[in-house]
Amino acid sequence: MTLRNRVSAAAAVGVLIVVAAVSGVLYFVYAASVHARVDATLIDAAQQASSVAQQIKQPAAGTSGSIPDFERPVTVGSVELQLSNGPVAVGQPSQFGPLGSQDVAVAEGAQPPYFATVDMGGHQYRVYTAAMPGGSDAGLVRASRATDADDGTLRDAALLLAALTVGAAGITYGAARLTAGRILRPIAELTATAEHITKTRDLTARRFTGPNGAGTSDEVGRLSSSFGSMLAALHDSVTAQRQLVADASHELRTPLTSLTTNLDLLEDGAGLADPQAPGLVRAAREQAGELDQLITDLLDLARYHESAPHRETVRLDLLTGQAVHRLGQRGPHAVIEAELSPCLVHVDPAAVDHAVGNLIDNAVKWSPPGVAVRVVVEDGRVVVSDRGPGIADEDLPHIFERFYRAPDARGMPGAGLGLAIVGSVAQANEGTVEVRTGPAGSAFTLAFPSLENAGD
Helix, strand or coil, X not given: CCXXXXXXXXXXXXXXXXXXXXXXXXXXXXXHHHHHHHHHHHHHHHHCHXXXXXXXXXXXXXXXXXXXXXXXXXXXXCEEEEEECCCCCCCCCXXXXXXXXXHHHHHCCCCCCEEEEEEECCEEEEEEXXXXXXXXXXXXXXXXXXXXXXXXXXXXXHHHHHHHHHHHHHHHHXXXXXXXXXXXXXXXXXXXXXXXXXXXXXXXXXXXXXXXXXXXXXXXXXXXXXXXXXXXXXXXXXXXXXXXXXXXXXHHHHHHHHHHHHHHHHHHCCHHHCCCHHHHHHHHHHHHHHHHHHHHHHHHHHHHHHCCCCCXXXXXXXXXXXXXXXXXXXXXXXXXXXXXXXXXXXXXXXXXXXXXXXXXXXXXXXXXXXXXXXXXXECCEEEEXXXXXXXXXXXXXXXXXXXXXXXXXXXXXXXXXXXXXXXXXXXXXCCEEEEEEECCEEEEEEECCECCCCCC
C-alpha cells in the first residue's frame, strides 16, 4: 500500500471512529428520549382514565340491565388502559396478572404510582400503574404499551446514523486522497531524487525545489532542506576525497620518483663503492622521510576532519610551551620568544599540539635566520607572529586549503598540509583560525572557547 493510501485510510479510520462514537451517543440519547416520551404518554393516558370511565358508563346506562365492563382494555391512541373500579383486592385478576399488595396500596393512595416492564404472551409491555383519578372508591388504572412499538423508529435512526458514519468515512477517504497527493508530493520528489542518485551516483541532483519543497517551514519542508543539506555535504565530502586522492597521488609521485631514481643509480653503478653513493643514500633517506611525513600528515588531516575529537580540559599555555620547547631544539636558527599566560580550554590535546607546532614551524620557516618568532597565549588564544615577507593577497584565500603552496613556497620542504591541518583542528574543536599579514610579517591566531583562567 502506498503512503498516500495509508494516510487516506488513517484519516478515514480516524473519522470513522469519531463519527461512530458521536453516532452511538446520539442514538442512546434519542432512544432515552423515545422511552421518556413513552412514559409521558402512559402517564397522560392514565390521567384520562376518569373521562374514559365516564364514557364507558354512559353507553351502559342507556342499556337496560347492562353493567359497565371496566375490566376490558380500552385503547387510547397507542396506549391501552385497563380500569379497575374500587375497591380492589390482592389476587384480583387483571390483564397483567393478579393484583399485588403494591397495587392495592397504590389504589388506596398509600404508595405512589410506578412503572414496570411485564412479559406477557412472549411480548414485553411497559406498564404504568396509578390510582383512578378523580375518585374516592380506591380504583386502579393501568396504562400499557408494547416495548417494541418504537423498534422501527429506533432501527431507522440507527440505520441513518450508520449511513452517515460510513458516508463521512468515505468522503474523508476521498478528500484525503485528493489532498494527500499535494501534501506528500515533496516526499515523492525526495524518493525520486534518492532513487536517481542511487542509480546514477549524481549527488548534484535536486528534484524537490517546488512550492512544497525546501522553502516551507513544516516537517516536510524541513525534511527537504535537511536532505538537500545532506546531499550538499556529501557532495562536498566526496569532492574533497577525490581531490585529496588526486593531490596526494601527485604529491607522492615526486618523492617516489626521486627515491626510485636514486636507487636505480645505486643499482646501475658501482653500488655502494661509487663515490656518489653516500650522497645518493642521504637523498634517498630524505625522500623517504618526506614520504613518511606526507603520509602522517594525510592520516592526521583525515582524522581531524572526519573523526570526533577526544576532548579534555587542558592548560593551553602548558601545551603551547611544550611545542615551543620541542621546536626550539630543532636548529640554532629557530629563535622563539614565548609569552604564555595561564588559561584553560576544552580541546583535543594531541590535535592542538600538532596545530600549534605547525604554526610555529611555519613561522620559523618564513622568518629570516636569527630573527625571533613571537608566541603569545592568553584567553584561549595562541598568536604566532613571524617577520617574514607576508602573504600575497591572491594567496590569502587559499592558505588553509590542502596541498596549496604559494609560488614562493614551492622551493621549500613540505607538501602544503600544515595550515590545512591547523584549519581542521580548529573546526573540530569549535575554534577559529585567522591571519593578519603585511610586509613586516604575518600573525596567525588560533582561538578556542576559554574556560575559567587557571591559577599559577
